[in-house]
Amino acid sequence: MKSPKSLQLLREPDEPDSWRFVFPTCVRDFDEVYDKIQDNWDYTDSKPSSQIAELESLIERCPDYLDAYNLLAIILENTGNLDLSIQVWERGFDLIRMAIPPEFDFDKHQINYYVLSNRPYFRICYGLAEAYIQRATRLNNKYKFLKTWNFTKAVDIFENLIKVHLSDNVGARIKLVQCYLSLNRYKDVLKLAAKYPDGASADVEYAAALAAIKLGDTRKANKYIDKAIHSAPLIAEILLLSLPKQPKAFHETNLISGSAFEAYYYWLHNHLFWDKKVLSFLETKRDLIEQVKTNNRNNWGSAFPPNERDEYPAIFSLQASGVC
Numbered sequence: 001m002k003s004p005k006s007l008q009l010l011r012e013p014d015e016p017d018s019w020r021f022v023f024p025t026c027v028r029d030f031d032e033v034y035d036k037i038q039d040n041w042d043y044t045d046s047k048p049s050s051q052i053a054e055l056e057s058l059i060e061r062c063p064d065y066l067d068a069y070n071l072l073a074i075i076l077e078n079t080g081n082l083d084l085s086i087q088v089w090e091r092g093f094d095l096i097r098m099a100i101p102p103e104f105d106f107d108k109h110q111i112n113y114y115v116l117s118n119r120p121y122f123r124i125c126y127g128l129a130e131a132y133i134q135r136a137t138r139l140n141n142k143y144k145f146l147k148t149w150n151f152t153k154a155v156d157i158f159e160n161l162i163k164v165h166l167s168d169n170v171g172a173r174i175k176l177v178q179c180y181l182s183l184n185r186y187k188d189v190l191k192l193a194a195k196y197p198d199g200a201s202a203d204v205e206y207a208a209a210l211a212a213i214k215l216g217d218t219r220k221a222n223k224y225i226d227k228a229i230h231s232a233p234l235i236a237e238i239l240l241l242s243l244p245k246q247p248k249a250f251h252e253t254n255l256i257s258g259s260a261f262e263a264y265y266y267w268l269h270n271h272l273f274w275d276k277k278v279l280s281f282l283e284t285k286r287d288l289i290e291q292v293k294t295n296n297r298n299n300w301g302s303a304f305p306p307n308e309r310d311e312y313p314a315i316f317s318l319q320a321s322g323v324c
Contacts, residue, residue, distance in 0.1 A: 003028075007064040007099040009111075018110045021099065021117050026062035033058055038071055048075050066092050066120035070127055082134060089128035093157075096121055111164040122161065126170045129157035133175060136182070151179045166195065173200055177207035181273045186211035193224065202232035202257075203266060213278045225285060233292040234263035236282060237318055239274050247321040258296070260321035 003025045012018040037054050040046050055072040058065055069092030076085035111118050136150035158176040162168055173192060180189045193200055193208035205228035212221035229236050238244050238260075244267055247260045255262045274282070296316065301309030314320035 007066070007095055009096075009099045009101060009104060017108065018112060019104060020112070020115050021121055023066075023117065024062075024064050027065050030058055030062050030065060030068075034065065034068060034071075041071065041075060048079050051075055064095060066095065066124050069095075070120065070123045073127055073131070077131065077134075082131065082138075086128065086131045086135065089124060089131055092124040093128050096124060106160050106163045109164065113165045113167070113169045122165075122170050125157050125161055126172060126175075129154040129161075129172075130175060132157075133179065148183065151182050155179045155183070162192075162195070171201075174203040177204050178269060181207060181210065181270070184214075186214045190215075190220065199227065199231070202228055202235055202262070203270075205231060206235060206266070206270070207273075209281075210273060210278050213281050221281060225282070226288065229285060229288050230292055232258055232262060232266075233289045233296070234258065234260055234316070234318055235266045236285060236289050237293075238263040238267045238323060239271060239279065239282060240286070241318075241324055244318070244323045247315075247318075247323050256315060259315045260318050260323055261315065263318065264323060 004022055005024055007024070008022050009019050010022050012020060033054075037051050037058070041048075041051050052072060052075055055068050055075070058068045059072070062068070069088050073085040073088040073092075076082075076088060111121060113119065113122055132150045132154040136147045136154070139147045139150070141147075155176065158172040158179065161170065161172040162176065173196075177189050177192060180186070180192070189204075189207050189211035193204050196204065199205070205224050209221050209225035209228055212218070212224060225236075244264060247264050250261055250264060252265060255265050297312050300312045318324050
């Protein structure tokens, strides 16, 4: 495709329902500059102020460089400037909206995550929506209408990310159910879970069980909670603790599936949704939780002869990880 003068979303020639973002030439020209700034942010101890200045300069010279907006917003957020980071993400988001032609239909057309030129779109949208969640959670109950407004803005973005790429490589569905629960939109939680009949993620399945209980649908609640426990039993176990401790060496970037890290991260962001009613339902699943944990332990390393199996990792136990 020929490079346009500004960011454009164009239809793939041989796939009428598939679209890709096409950037002006300056984006490619500044790739090395951007990569150097990102490496300095990721791997050096240089002051954020220098990276902020370099990204500002890059954006001034190439206003359509979406990843520059994303990285600048991340740095600003990490240095305690959430509102300013949202403004930067919103500027990148505005460029995306201007690039989308009227004939593009979020309900019918696709933006493939695996096409590299589409990745900045996903990064900008996810970053902005997550920042709206962060701003909502920092507001106290005095400003409930602002909390609702921020969660709703995040919902609009996450829903579109899933519409254009259902397999959801960025985890939009996980954040989306958190927004739905915050807005008491329980039917929407179940609609989202139904889009993934082969399994969405433990977060979505636990949310679906919770939503079904709230809606009085015990059959669906049992279906989803059983699936969730088989996927991540430690999440159910940690929800039944009164005050879990942070696991040893916990880090939010190391959320191994089925681990105590994953369970604690889920608890941090979702335990307030699990009131007495839903916890009472979860209590009835204690035997299943223990059964799944035992099966996981017994099956660990089963592909190898018994004398060649490693010990069951402590990270897959709340007790061994120091949570309880």
